[in-house]
Amino acid sequence: MTTATTQTEKAYALLREKLMGGAFSPGQRLVNRQLATEFGLSVIPLREAISRLASEGLVQQIPGSGSFVRAADEREMEELIAFRACIESGAAAEAALHITNRQLLALEGHIEEWEEIAAKIAARSDKTATKKQMQRWMEIEESFHSRIVEASRNRFLADASRDHQVLARFFDAEKKRTGLTSGDAEKTCRGHRKLVEVLRQGDPEAARLAMSRHLAGQG
Numbered sequence: 001m002t003t004a005t006t007q008t009e010k011a012y013a014l015l016r017e018k019l020m021g022g023a024f025s026p027g028q029r030l031v032n033r034q035l036a037t038e039f040g041l042s043v044i045p046l047r048e049a050i051s052r053l054a055s056e057g058l059v060q061q062i063p064g065s066g067s068f069v070r071a072a073d074e075r076e077m078e079e080l081i082a083f084r085a086c087i088e089s090g091a092a093a094e095a096a097l098h099i100t101n102r103q104l105l106a107l108e109g110h111i112e113e114w115e116e117i118a119a120k121i122a123a124r125s126d127k128t129a130t131k132k133q134m135q136r137w138m139e140i141e142e143s144f145h146s147r148i149v150e151a152s153r154n155r156f157l158a159d160a161s162r163d164h165q166v167l168a169r170f171f172d173a174e175k176k177r178t179g180l181t182s183g184d185a186e187k188t189c190r191g192h193r194k195l196v197e198v199l200r201q202g203d204p205e206a207a208r209l210a211m212s213r214h215l216a217g218q219g
Contacts, residue, residue: 011049026071092211094152118185
């Protein structure tokens with residue numbers, strides 16, 4: 001890997017982390033020189049990183065105006081939720097038939113970490129997650145859903161899910177921008193536990209319903 005490639009990867013990783021962590025406001029302009037100085041990089045790798053993020057749908061590039069943080073509208077969020085309901089609910093049903101004990105243990109590990117974070121949120125005076133807790137919560141969310149899709153053993157479902165995974169996580173972060181509360185964290189943990197239970201039981205339709213309810217924010 002060349003130095004230029006390494007610098008671009010570093011810029012991409014740093015900028016993507018800030019985007020996913022809610023460091024920027026929707027519609028905020030990304031100023032190349034300002035970000036390059038902040039990251040200790042030159043402008044060229046920063047510009048390449050922004051272009052890559054634009055290809056993933058996280059950044060909007062407007063000719064003559066610059067690059068801006070993607071501002072998701074309500075209709076887009078509804079469409080993505082509907083898409084995920086079709087793809088990931090189907091993946092959960094398939095996973096119920098094929099998931100291994102090792103994969104179930106990995107999902108249990110994610111839930112245990114979620115519960116640890118939820119307990120820390122509950123212990124805070126404002127009952128709301130810190131930015132660091134929120135960022136880790138979303139990272140676990142992405143891994144949890146990826147593991148279920150992988151357990152489905154369906155490459156078409158996996159491809160469709162992978163194409164929209166980054167944008168889905170970004171939109172999730174947008175929805176939680178006002179803060180992840182203790183009550184929401186506990187509700188999510190319960191929903192994930194129920195999902196893992198039906199996967200363990202090998203019940204496809206129950207798994208499909210549990211995933212649909214989770215994506216709809218109903219547990």
